Amino acid sequence: MGLSIGIVGLPNVGKSTLFNALTRAQNAESANYPFCTIEPNRAVVPVPDLRLYKLQELASSQKVIHATVDFIDIAGLVRGASKGEGLGNQFLANIRECDAILHVVRCFENDDVIHVDGAVDPIRDMETIDTELILADLQAAERKAERLGKQIKGDKRLAPQMDLLRGLIDHLNAGRPASEMTELHSDPGAELRRDLLLITFKPVIFAMNVDEDGLGEDNAHVRRVREAAQARAAGAVKISARMEEELAGLSPEEAAEFLASYGVQESGLDLIIRAGYEMLGLCSYFTAGPKEVRAWTIRQGWKAPQGAGVIHTDFERGFIRAEVIAYEDYVKHGSEAKCRAAGVLRVEGKEYVLKDGDVVHFLFNA
Numbered sequence: 001m002g003l004s005i006g007i008v009g010l011p012n013v014g015k016s017t018l019f020n021a022l023t024r025a026q027n028a029e030s031a032n033y034p035f036c037t038i039e040p041n042r043a044v045v046p047v048p049d050l051r052l053y054k055l056q057e058l059a060s061s062q063k064v065i066h067a068t069v070d071f072i073d074i075a076g077l078v079r080g081a082s083k084g085e086g087l088g089n090q091f092l093a094n095i096r097e098c099d100a101i102l103h104v105v106r107c108f109e110n111d112d113v114i115h116v117d118g119a120v121d122p123i124r125d126m127e128t129i130d131t132e133l134i135l136a137d138l139q140a141a142e143r144k145a146e147r148l149g150k151q152i153k154g155d156k157r158l159a160p161q162m163d164l165l166r167g168l169i170d171h172l173n174a175g176r177p178a179s180e181m182t183e184l185h186s187d188p189g190a191e192l193r194r195d196l197l198l199i200t201f202k203p204v205i206f207a208m209n210v211d212e213d214g215l216g217e218d219n220a221h222v223r224r225v226r227e228a229a230q231a232r233a234a235g236a237v238k239i240s241a242r243m244e245e246e247l248a249g250l251s252p253e254e255a256a257e258f259l260a261s262y263g264v265q266e267s268g269l270d271l272i273i274r275a276g277y278e279m280l281g282l283c284s285y286f287t288a289g290p291k292e293v294r295a296w297t298i299r300q301g302w303k304a305p306q307g308a309g310v311i312h313t314d315f316e317r318g319f320i321r322a323e324v325i326a327y328e329d330y331v332k333h334g335s336e337a338k339c340r341a342a343g344v345l346r347v348e349g350k351e352y353v354l355k356d357g358d359v360v361h362f363l364f365n366a
């Protein structure tokens with residue numbers, strides 16, 4: 001399973017600048033990971049993880065394959081997008097399949113960059129976008145209610161589903177995101193969630209786009225967005241999209257130096273990816289051999305067979321056992337053979353819960 005993140009925001013807030021930086025990061029690594037097909041609005045970006053290089057060195061692997069995150073860029077949403085204003089509405093469908101939403105808000109002043117609503121005001125901008133996303137979900141919910149209304153005549157068992165749907169429509173009509181509707185988080189809500197792919201049910205990370213001056217101390221815009229994000233349990237990451245674009249063209253060493261000159265340690269892209277992993281409860285385990293060292297993305301709490309299924313469905317179906325070495329043990333002892341000799345290679349069964357950093361070898365029946 002990969003992680004996919006849809007980028008939304010008003011026009012001219014820096015979405016494409018950020019997306020270009022992501023695309024350049026993608027191209028820089030494209031030799032190193034499998035899915036190189038690139039759609040114009042999709043960037044497949046490697047998840048930075050230095051542990052992979054350490055394992056490569058120890059296992060003398062030919063190559064490293066990172067886990068990846070898909071980013072999807074859409075045209076800026078404007079007020080009325082859900083009613084067909086602007087280009088945004090037709091693109092909203094593109095982000096329904098995403099796992100999380102990256103909401104870019106403008107937190108930089110610059111008279112040369114026009115703001116569609118006149119002045120820079122990230123809180124007002126957030127509300128504009130939220131409203132459009134809520135309206136898009138409302139449309140989806142109303143269409144579903146129409147279909148369900150017809151089906152229900154032949155099948156009364158659908159009544160609870162309809163009640164839930166009506167509740168959702170009222171909730172969205174009141175201007176509230178689907179994520180705040182308690183009933184939707186329950187088991188009976190699962191079907192509706194799967195069916196409608198509600199945008200406002202997805203976790204949100206705010207990317208607060210500042211200029212270079214804003215990277216040090218938080219400016220007033222950033223402080224307001226941080227507060228608002230906290231109040232609704234959303235993530236918030238301060239970035240400079242323009243600087244990320246420059247960074248993406250540099251070697252890792254040059255990039256580190258460049259960041260340090262602004263007093264920053266980690267690139268905005270890395271912060272965004274990490275925030276996404278955290279919000280969705282994801283982690284990685286590794287496979288390591290002479291051909292390749294590779295990171296695989298799973299959800300925290302997954303058991304070994306389910307995690308094996310990420311590599312191949314046969315691995316899940318025919319799962320026998322897993323040989324597991326914790327990353328720290330692998331590094332400490334230096335090789336699989338030495339780990340085995342030292343007794344830190346564990347043989348685990350179906351009930352084993354995979355941990356971040358496990359180096360795993362699966363045994364299975366084909």
Ligand SMILES: Nc1ncnc2c1ncn2[C@@H]1O[C@H](COP(=O)(O)OP(=O)(O)OP(=O)(O)O)[C@@H](O)[C@H]1O
Nearest residue numbers: 011012013014015016017076113210211240241242
């Ligand atoms: N951090 C930043 N600091 C200063 N200027 C920036 C920053 N990020 C973006 N810009 C500038 O803002 C302008 C708009 O950026 P961009 O084209 O990325 O917006 P967008 O959100 O993709 O707009 P649209 O929705 O119309 O596609 C560009 O001129 C860009 O250089």
Ligand SMILES: [Mg+2]
Nearest residue numbers: 015016075076
């Ligand atoms: Mg754009």
